[in-house]
Amino acid sequence: MFGTRLAVAMDEHGPLCVGIDPHEHLLASWGLPATAAGVREFALRTVSELKGSVAAVKPQSAFFEQYGSAGVAALEETLAAARDAGLLTVLDIKRGDIGSTMGAYAKAYLDPASALAADSITVSPYLGFGALEPAFELAAAHGKGIFVLALTSNPEGAEVQHAARDGDSVAGSIVSRVRQRNAQALVSADGLGPFGLVVGATIGTAAQDLGFDPSDCGGPILAPGVGAQGAGRAELRAVFGDRALASGQVLATASRAVLGAGPEGLADSAAALNRALTAAD
Numbered sequence: 001m002f003g004t005r006l007a008v009a010m011d012e013h014g015p016l017c018v019g020i021d022p023h024e025h026l027l028a029s030w031g032l033p034a035t036a037a038g039v040r041e042f043a044l045r046t047v048s049e050l051k052g053s054v055a056a057v058k059p060q061s062a063f064f065e066q067y068g069s070a071g072v073a074a075l076e077e078t079l080a081a082a083r084d085a086g087l088l089t090v091l092d093i094k095r096g097d098i099g100s101t102m103g104a105y106a107k108a109y110l111d112p113a114s115a116l117a118a119d120s121i122t123v124s125p126y127l128g129f130g131a132l133e134p135a136f137e138l139a140a141a142h143g144k145g146i147f148v149l150a151l152t153s154n155p156e157g158a159e160v161q162h163a164a165r166d167g168d169s170v171a172g173s174i175v176s177r178v179r180q181r182n183a184q185a186l187v188s189a190d191g192l193g194p195f196g197l198v199v200g201a202t203i204g205t206a207a208q209d210l211g212f213d214p215s216d217c218g219g220p221i222l223a224p225g226v227g228a229q230g231a232g233r234a235e236l237r238a239v240f241g242d243r244a245l246a247s248g249q250v251l252a253t254a255s256r257a258v259l260g261a262g263p264e265g266l267a268d269s270a271a272a273l274n275r276a277l278t279a280a281d
């Protein structure tokens with residue numbers, strides 16, 4: 001099951017996930033063209049440099065999709081290379097659609113028969129949490145994981161995610177629904193469930209202010225915003241508290257801050273960030 005595999009990988013390698021976001025300026029600094037071939041080289045090199053040093057990588061689909069079918073083929077190769085390298089994958093696609101269409105997205109990204117299948121994906125619950133059901137079902141059937149956007153790292157997210165009805169915020173209700181989904185997956189009480197949240201490392205006390213604790217979801221928490229968006233260990237502590245950080249529930253993810261070190265510096269940069277995120281205070 002995904003939660004268990006992720007817990008083992010984080011225990012071995014630390015809490016850092018490296019995002020594979022081949023921005024044009026990064027391609028240029030790596031001496032690569034802004035083409036599908038450049039993105040392919042960038043992503044495959046990232047995977048080979050990070051093999052054995054991080055728990056997971058998070059390819060961001062849009063950076064591949066923008067180059068059309070050749071870019072999508074590069075994403076397929078990247079996912080296969082990560083699998084061969086023993087790196088867990090979080091495919092960042094942020095999909096969410098009406099249930100019948102969601103079933104097709106789920107097949108694309110969670111069915112092992114698909115070349116785009118990853119170990120886990122990011123999904124958006126803003127067409128209604130229940131619309132995501134086909135993705136939960138397929139993930140459960142194949143031992144995959146799902147990260148549901150709850151409190152995103154960008155400031156604009158608050159207008160939707162902080163909205164409240166009958167005293168419960170949108171984000172808070174997502175935490176409850178993910179907890180229920182983990183309970184249905186028959187997760188043992190002390191294990192990490194396969195279904196998690198995305199909660200930005202940049203959100204400060206937003207969760208407390210809204211009256212919930214993201215760590216109650218019973219699964220992993222993907223925390224973007226580390227590095228380029230300004231968050232480090234202090235910000236992670238402010239959002240999640242020492243208990244959640246120590247429990248290995250938080251998978252902190254950084255893209256530009258690590259990728260900017262260039263291909264030769266990538267592994268050292270990831271190791272330094274992993275150390276910084278776990279350093280005693």
Ligand SMILES: O=C(O)c1cc(=O)[nH]c(=O)n1[C@@H]1O[C@H](COP(=O)(O)O)[C@@H](O)[C@H]1O
Pocket residue numbers: 019021060092094122151152153154198199200224225226227228229253254255256257
């Ligand atoms: O789901 C995500 O990964 C995500 C959610 C969120 O709330 N904020 C966020 O930045 N992300 C993604 O995390 C990555 C952050 O990249 P850096 O800011 O370069 O570390 C990008 O791929 C974003 O799309």
